[in-house]
Amino acid sequence: MSIAISAQTGQLIVKIGFGVILALIAWTVVASFVFLFGTGLLHEFPHPFWQWWLYALNFDGNPRVALWLKIGAGVGAVPPVLMIAALVYRGQLVVGPKLRRPLFGGIVKSPLAVTDNHGRAAWMSMAAARERFPGSNPAFGGIVVGEAYRVDQEKVAVRRFDPDDAKS
Structure with missing residues (x-):
């Protein structure tokens, strides 16, 4: 049994996969730099991009290394979170504003289209x-x-x- 997907779905899967890979790379680079800076080992490696993983997988129990592995992992989460926030913001621009009724009643003031071409009628008296x-x-x-x-x-x-x- 084969599953047929449309070209648009295939492109979406590729974009999501590429985004996950970019987020993982951004996390690894930032986590490695923060870890190496905190431990004082930043200038010891010619290519410090993946050192967080090497130290995390070969951890020897040093408390300073443990502390900076955790700090690096936390700070490394900032770029992927910013990437996700940018996607959510862009998605809201594409979809349009949410239509919420005011808390204390009243008429919902909203455009009918995302481009705001319609729905702003200026009524004459x-x-x-x-x-x-x-x-x-x-x-x-x-x-x-x-x-x-x-x-x-x-x-x-x-x-x-x-x-x-x-x-x-």
């Missing part, structure tokens, strides 16, 4: 609408029925809809 679109009945407007009427300004718009309440 009702007096201007009645003047611009005159009709047989000034209460409702002329060209389009309801041009001079907005539901969101009606008193029923303040009340939330409740499917269990027939009055809403």
Whole structure:
């Protein structure tokens, strides 16, 4: 049985794998430099990039080495965490803002599109609408029925809809 994946899924898998490898390399380099700096061995190695692993795998019980292995591991986690934070931030820019209702009620002010091209309508006043679109009945407007009427300004718009309440 073979599993077929799309080209887009394959590219995503490759990108995730490459990102994990880059994060591991960044962690190793930073952890090694911090460890060697803390133990005073930074100038003893011509290529100090992977020394954290060599000392961690061949640990002899020295308390100073143990301390700086732990500190190096903790500080080495900073680059991968920053990489993940950058991905999350970029993902939020692509997906768009979260639509959360204000704590104390009210209307959610949000764009309808990520690019903010839509959803920012500048409503004209009702007096201007009645003047611009005159009709047989000034209460409702002329060209389009309801041009001079907005539901969101009606008193029923303040009340939330409740499917269990027939009055809403």
